[in-house]
Amino acid sequence: MTAAAGGTTVKCLVWDLDDTLWDGVVLEGDDPRPFPHVPRVLRTLDERGILHAAVSRGDHDTATAHLEACGLEEWFCAVRIGWGDKSAAVRRIAETLNIGLDTVAFIDNDPVERAEVSSALPAVRCYEAGTADRLPERPEFRPEHVTAEAAGRRHLYRTEWRRRQAQEEAGGDRQEFLASLGLVMEVAPATVNDLARASELTVRTHQLNSTGLVYSEDELRGLIASPDHQVRLARLRDRFGDYGVIGLSVTELTPRDAVLRLMLMSCRVASRGVGGLLLNHLIRRARAEGRRPVTHFVPTAVNRNMLVTLRFAGFTQVEADPADGGPMVLAVPADHPVPESTGHVRLLARDA
Template sequence: MTAPAARPTVKCLVWDLDDTLWDGVVLEGDVPPPFPPAATTLKTLDSRGILHAAVSRGDHDTATAHLDATGLGEWFCAARIGWGDKSAAVRHVAETLNIGLDTVAFIDNDPAERAEVAAALPMVRCYPADLAGQLPELPEFRPAHVTAEAAGRRLLYRTEWRRRQAEEESDGDRRAFLASLGLVMEIAPATESDLARASELTVRTHQLNSTGLVYGEEDLRRLIAAPDHQVRLARLSDRFGDYGVVGLSVTELTPTESVLRLMLMSCRVASRGAGELMLSHIVRQARAEGRRPVTHFVPTAVNRTMLVTLRFAGYAPVTRDTGDGAPMVLEVPADHPVREPGSHVRLLVRPAPGGRSDR
């Protein structure tokens, strides 16, 4: 078990288009071909689970039509093409994909555009266009784990875009929209085949993360086999498709307590109530086993939402943040009622390999 990296690897590379992704300017009547090194980088980073988005100046319909005509459109999860500040567009992309700006990179041939983004969003890493072919070799574009799910991450985010469009069409009735999704969450013990994805989650997830602990595959293999630990994974699906593995918990068991050492949930599903649902299951199981539900929480610059989620699930502070890196301790009081799953989601619990309970 090691401390998290000082700066996370890139989750999304945001591309300028004209004279960066392709050789020319679409609005000037050209039909510019893609730069071969840029096209290769698109495919290479996609295979590593790194997303692509477009932020460029020009007419949106014209630019996206050319993306599709060149065969590059399928690689992009989001696009903001217009005439405003690129920093605002980059911020919008991060919000659309629900990822932190410190995991976003930006590439543009124009040094003035890079300077504008860097000044407004200093946490975003900026690169000149002539480095496009070299980006896959840089350490920030080489995630520690490349799983089968990582290689298909683009499809998950493109599906999420469809969900967002459906939500916009729901006229703001959030409860009706959630009910229409047909959400199903499955919580199950992690197995040997889950180790790479589980470890990847501890590296990639920062906002909905209780302690920031990073577990390697060997760490997780040991904990899965240990009788005094429980490692659970959460998967989510709906009528649009599969979100994949979205949550992880690592719990240490003592004779009297169930101590949640790490709880994390993908930001992609934060608005679905997935974090609170998983926590409620953990509390319910702890009480069924005669143990007091306890959790640790280490505050960071980006995980305030995780503390709010813990509080909604019934965890109340026992100790406070002392500022010395020691975790806060929270517990669920014995008289606190456990929240049941909402009517918008069906919970499947698989308590052990080969068995499943349905509620």
């Protein structure tokens, strides 16, 4: 393996095809069969919520037709076949899936291809094709939480792939496309049945994340039962299907303030404008309860967009940056207007 990426769990394994996924080269007239271990590896990682994508050299239609003929097409949420640098294709896969490069792994039989990807994308972990059967045993392919939603993650991303294709085909105004989706976000208090997914979100979500706090299921169970805390989950759906649980907020209540200790949104919906809608709802609820909306923010290398989202919602810094490295403290002024909706997303609030 090359280009190690610390302890980050892999979210997507990008496969080369010829002599990696199957034994032979499609364009050379072969009818290559998948290596015996491949179906097991695909299924095992998929059940853990790890996505599969393909980047390979060759003709796109020929390769995808062979994937389908082998009964493997359904496992892949993104496929890019062509003749350019594989690093560019891997980068495009990450952008399409809206995940960080440090959560992407790449497997290829050709050491030159692995070296090219590793050099251009040092955050991507690269593996020899001969190690494929042992990947499920590696710690980076064993996420701490495996929920029912994690096991269905492939279907969510395949649906997202169709959304992106529809957007490319539609062209024109982006707001018009968003309005055409029929987006509906439901916000409700978390229940004990939501604990595994809520905890998983705190582990997996890094970009739209206010403080980076990680909560175990037991910790969340205690917060749900606490009269001084509110834990909410946000779900999203549109005309293509259900995104599932995509947002989480943890609020601490004091006599004066409603302090947002953690607010996060899945990177899958970063472009849907729902982060601001959730914040607006939390601000309105805090005011309705007679409390000042306050949030903490801990800057990281990847969550700058979260700070932008907070500022657009009306949060402004009220305390100087702490010298001890603690969180920034921001609050919404009492005279700041809070819109009811974003215009293209309908909100269903179950805790109103």
